[in-house]
Amino acid sequence: MSQLTESAAGFQKPLLSQGSRSILLHVGIVILLFLLYFALPVYHSGNLARILVLAVFAMGYNVLFGYTGLLSLGHALFFASGMYGFGLAIQFIDVVPIVAIIIGLLSAVVVSVVVGILALRTTGVAFMIVTLMFAQAGYLTVLLFGEYTRGDEGFNIHRSDRVLFGFDLSQATNRYFCALILFAICFFLTAWLVHSRFGKTLVAIRENEERARMLGYDIQRHKLIAVIISGALSGAAGVAYALLFGYAGASFAAVQYSILPLLYVLLGGAGTTIGPLIGTVFMFYLIDLSSDLASAYLSSEFASAYMLIAGIVLILLTLFAPQGFAGLLRSKCKWLP
Amino acid sequence: MDFGPYLFVASLEGAITAAVLALTAVGLSIVFGIMRVVNVAHGEFYMLGAVLAWWITSMIAGHPALGFWVAIVAAPLLVGALAVLCDRFILNKVNYDPERTIVATIGLLYVIQQTTLMTFGPEARPVQAPFNERIALPWFEYGESGFQMIWPWGLSTTTYKLFVIVAAIIVLLVLWWVMTRTRIGLIMRATQLDQEMAQAHGIAVNKVYALVFGLGAALAALGAVLVVPIQQAYYLMGSDPLLLSFIVVIIGGLGSVLGTVVAAVLIGMSDGIISVFFTPTLAKILATLLVAFVLVFKPNGLFGKSRE
Amino acid sequence: MSLISTRGLSKNYAGLQAVSNVDFNLPEGQVRALIGPNGAGKTTFVGMLSGRIKSSSGSVIFSEKDITKLPAHKRMTMGMAYTFQITSVFSKLSVHENVALAARRVIRDKPSVVNAKVTSVLEKVYLADRYDQIAGDLSYGHQRLLEIGMGLAQSPKLFILDEPTQGLSATEVEGFIELIRVLSENTTILLIEHNMDVVMKAAHYITVLNFGEILAEGTPDEIRANQSVQTAYLGSH
Numbered sequence: 001m002s003q004l005t006e007s008a009a010g011f012q013k014p015l016l017s018q019g020s021r022s023i024l025l026h027v028g029i030v031i032l033l034f035l036l037y038f039a040l041p042v043y044h045s046g047n048l049a050r051i052l053v054l055a056v057f058a059m060g061y062n063v064l065f066g067y068t069g070l071l072s073l074g075h076a077l078f079f080a081s082g083m084y085g086f087g088l089a090i091q092f093i094d095v096v097p098i099v100a101i102i103i104g105l106l107s108a109v110v111v112s113v114v115v116g117i118l119a120l121r122t123t124g125v126a127f128m129i130v131t132l133m134f135a136q137a138g139y140l141t142v143l144l145f146g147e148y149t150r151g152d153e154g155f156n157i158h159r160s161d162r163v164l165f166g167f168d169l170s171q172a173t174n175r176y177f178c179a180l181i182l183f184a185i186c187f188f189l190t191a192w193l194v195h196s197r198f199g200k201t202l203v204a205i206r207e208n209e210e211r212a213r214m215l216g217y218d219i220q221r222h223k224l225i226a227v228i229i230s231g232a233l234s235g236a237a238g239v240a241y242a243l244l245f246g247y248a249g250a251s252f253a254a255v256q257y258s259i260l261p262l263l264y265v266l267l268g269g270a271g272t273t274i275g276p277l278i279g280t281v282f283m284f285y286l287i288d289l290s291s292d293l294a295s296a297y298l299s300s301e302f303a304s305a306y307m308l309i310a311g312i313v314l315i316l317l318t319l320f321a322p323q324g325f326a327g328l329l330r331s332k333c334k335w336l337p
Numbered sequence: 338m339d340f341g342p343y344l345f346v347a348s349l350e351g352a353i354t355a356a357v358l359a360l361t362a363v364g365l366s367i368v369f370g371i372m373r374v375v376n377v378a379h380g381e382f383y384m385l386g387a388v389l390a391w392w393i394t395s396m397i398a399g400h401p402a403l404g405f406w407v408a409i410v411a412a413p414l415l416v417g418a419l420a421v422l423c424d425r426f427i428l429n430k431v432n433y434d435p436e437r438t439i440v441a442t443i444g445l446l447y448v449i450q451q452t453t454l455m456t457f458g459p460e461a462r463p464v465q466a467p468f469n470e471r472i473a474l475p476w477f478e479y480g481e482s483g484f485q486m487i488w489p490w491g492l493s494t495t496t497y498k499l500f501v502i503v504a505a506i507i508v509l510l511v512l513w514w515v516m517t518r519t520r521i522g523l524i525m526r527a528t529q530l531d532q533e534m535a536q537a538h539g540i541a542v543n544k545v546y547a548l549v550f551g552l553g554a555a556l557a558a559l560g561a562v563l564v565v566p567i568q569q570a571y572y573l574m575g576s577d578p579l580l581l582s583f584i585v586v587i588i589g590g591l592g593s594v595l596g597t598v599v600a601a602v603l604i605g606m607s608d609g610i611i612s613v614f615f616t617p618t619l620a621k622i623l624a625t626l627l628v629a630f631v632l633v634f635k636p637n638g639l640f641g642k643s644r645e
Numbered sequence: 646m647s648l649i650s651t652r653g654l655s656k657n658y659a660g661l662q663a664v665s666n667v668d669f670n671l672p673e674g675q676v677r678a679l680i681g682p683n684g685a686g687k688t689t690f691v692g693m694l695s696g697r698i699k700s701s702s703g704s705v706i707f708s709e710k711d712i713t714k715l716p717a718h719k720r721m722t723m724g725m726a727y728t729f730q731i732t733s734v735f736s737k738l739s740v741h742e743n744v745a746l747a748a749r750r751v752i753r754d755k756p757s758v759v760n761a762k763v764t765s766v767l768e769k770v771y772l773a774d775r776y777d778q779i780a781g782d783l784s785y786g787h788q789r790l791l792e793i794g795m796g797l798a799q800s801p802k803l804f805i806l807d808e809p810t811q812g813l814s815a816t817e818v819e820g821f822i823e824l825i826r827v828l829s830e831n832t833t834i835l836l837i838e839h840n841m842d843v844v845m846k847a848a849h850y851i852t853v854l855n856f857g858e859i860l861a862e863g864t865p866d867e868i869r870a871n872q873s874v875q876t877a878y879l880g881s882h
């Protein structure tokens with residue numbers, strides 16, 4: 001009897017406030033990030049700008065992995081497409097920044113369409129390997145055209161090319177708020193997406209693909225669109241990284257930049273809108289602190305071995321907390337998006 | 338050098354690549370074939386074999402050959418033991434779930450690689466071959482007095498290089514004998530065919546898995562010990578063998594030792610020969626795309642029957 | 646008029662003829678049971694109707710359109726619904742969301758319209774009080790009901806049910822028969838069924854499949870009386 005009344009109540013009230021609670025949470029986080037800039041010392045607000053851009057990358061990854069259930073090992077390709085689309089356009093065709101940004105985004109979209117069409121012919125482990133291989137081919141292509149990309153060394157983007165609507169983005173305050181605006185747009189966009197009909201269908205595909213197909217959903221089309229959205233967000237992060245920090249290099253196309261978003265999302269909680277941010281913040285500072293400690297007390301080799309931390313966290317997560325932080329939180333408060 | 342002799346040298350180098358690749362890829366192949374685990378850290382077990390070989394040879398004073406012979410036995414055993422621990426404490430704990438094991442072995446990849454960087458350092462270090470006599474090779478040419486044997490300058494190999502090829506063949510033959518003719522091989526194949534059935538017949542599947550994972554890693558390490566007097570030990574040396582092993586295993590058909598060996602010879606030989614015509618980067622791009630396209634267009638035919 | 650029909654529909658599995666040359670007509674509004682011994686090709690046949698299995702030859706006509714080459718999801722959008730032989734729900738999602746996913750594909754309208762549909766469907770399948778429960782936590786019988794609810798939410802013209810009463814208790818089976826009776830007022834139903842009690846009570850007409858071919862067709866009384874059916878199928882029970 002008590003169960004009955006409980007579910008009858010659950011039928012009316014929380015449904016209404018679920019949406020508003022979720023909006024409140026998302027707006028609250030953005031306001032908090034806004035205020036943090038003034039509260040934090042310069043060093044940390046500089047880090048936070050980087051974290052916000054990487055969190056956008058992680059949110060893009062989350063659309064595919066967390067919500068659609070497709071584990072890609074090749075998202076560095078989308079990030080690098082944005083980064084190099086933007087960077088090379090500004091370096092070699094001499095366009096204004098806004099045009100270069102559009103070129104960067106378009107190249108990420110085009111690459112994700114091609115990779116999506118091909119890789120989605122496979123599933124499971126084969127999908128992981130195919131995306132890994134495509135990204136590896138992309139990384140090697142950056143090296144192959146070293147004459148333009150300057151390979152591993154990379155190239156700097158001139159300060160005069162980093163001015164958007166009159167704002168000089170090499171200046172710390174402008175840079176932070178540009179990163180925050182991008183983050184907020186993508187954050188609200190993914191929050192809206194996962195509550196939409198389309199997002200709920202992605203979750204259905206993740207949970208039981210065959211059942212979703214037999215409900216009449218076009219699985220391949222949904223997956224392809226998910227790859228494109230995911231690729232576009234990752235590409236936007238790549239563009240932003242080059243624009244805000246003035247550098248493009250082959251290491252951003254290398255395999256560890258495919259692993260990092262996976263790590264951020266796993267750590268923060270796959271299939272939650274706030275997970276990617278949590279994971280990125282946590283991982284960033286974990287690596288930052290440990291390399292600080294290492295260079296202070298040990299040697300420079302220890303400091304450069306930051307991927308060791310990534311490896312350990314990855315193993316611990318698979319073993320003990322496959323749901324991540326937000327997943328653990330959500331098992332406490334069900335309304336979390 | 339003329340083109341003919343040049344190609345001959347290239348194929349000899351290719352045969353060495355093929356021999357080492359066959360060992361490494363067979364290791365990856367049995368792990369996937371029997372356990373259905375894609376071991377992304379396989380290249381790091383290979384690297385670890387080479388680094389341990391350097392460490393062991395530098396520890397043991399006396400004749401350089403002595404250190405090498407100790408290393409060729411001890412390094413694969415140590416790496417195999419480490420792999421068994423990884424199986425026990427990581428893979429087994431996630432129930433060999435395909436996606437989670439990949440993520441876990443990626444983690445393992447970085448842990449092994451970065452720990453090596455921190456302890457062994459970023460330099461490439463040489464290991465001395467136990468013997469290394471130069472052998473000049475003849476070439477046949479049509480001259481004034483019909484076919485004649487000539488000895489072109491630079492056309493040569495070493496006794497050690499020939500030893501690598503012979504050693505790989507012997508190890509593969511032993512492995513083949515173990516897999517097909519012994520009880521332990523029978524148990525492994527039974528586990529591969531039907532895990533639950535094997536369990537029902539009293540086979541300790543967990544032990545078989547630990548053994549297989551250790552064996553796979555040991556084979557990679559052995560390949561690396563063999564190659565390290567030719568190539569030097571380096572903490573990033575695992576990535577190329579990993580890629581090539583993937584190619585070989587996917588093309589050769591999974592779990593099939595014979596298919597893997599044939600593919601390894603094919604890829605190893607052509608790798609040596611292709612690098613004559615292409616830059617190494619372009620060759621690698623083509624290789625990665627080859628793997629991707631085989632998986633995309635022949636997912637079941639070449640990647641085994643893992644999915645219905 | 647036939648809602649769905651097949652002409653010469655066949656399926657080979659590596660030389661094995663699972664379904665051979667079946668001509669089948671299902672008129673609109675009928676409740677049809679498809680019966681036959683294990684391995685008679687029932688699930689394969691229904692799989693070719695729904696598009697889960699590709700046919701080797703022959704054609705499928707649904708609502709007067711040739712759908713032989715259409716993929717499964719397109720057939721569903723034309724007004725089919727399908728429940729699996731082995732229960733298949735979104736086990737980590739709520740009961741409500743399971744049905745809403747089915748309803749949303751058909752109703753391209755505000756969430757409130759979808760919710761109204763979900764509520765009415767859940768009432769029909771006796772699950773209204775389990776609205777917020779996680780589907781995987783439901784009992785087996787309730788999960789089967791949920792699946793039927795997911796089919797209903799699509800307001801299908803043709804509802805294909807593959808062994809819906811398998812594993813249900815006797816009272817649940819009674820409820821199911823009643824449910825079919827209600828549904829048949831608006832929907833054509835094709836039912837694969839082993840439980841002869843259900844078949845005789847619920848079906849208007851029966852098709853008997855044996856070795857991939859139609860052995861007999863008729864009303865429940867005719868089938869009960871049919872000699873060859875008795876020897877091939879009923880006799881063996």
